[in-house]
Amino acid sequence: xxxxxxxxxxxxxxxxxxxxxxxxxxxxxxxxxxxxxxxxxxxxxxxxxxxxxxxxxx
Numbered sequence: 001x002x003x004x005x006x007x008x009x010x011x012x013x014x015x016x017x018x019x020x021x022x023x024x025x026x027x028x029x030x031x032x033x034x035x036x037x038x039x040x041x042x043x044x045x046x047x048x049x050x051x052x053x054x055x056x057x058x
Contacts, residue, residue, distance in 0.1 A: 008038045029054070 012031060019025055026034075033054075037047040 006038075008035055 012026075012035065016026055016031075033047065033050055036042050037044070042050070
């Protein structure tokens with residue numbers, strides 16, 4: 001569990017379950033990117049740029 005009692009793994013499992021109900025799922029790459037942001041390994045700006053790189057216009 002990280003600071004302030006937030007458990008990123010538990011939160012990700014909850015989000016994945018909610019997505020599954022809707023017929024969607026996270027890729028391992030998406031999950032890792034979210035975890036990296038939450039752990040403070042990348043900034044919000046870096047997170048947004050990576051999302052744009054992955055899903056922006058090709």
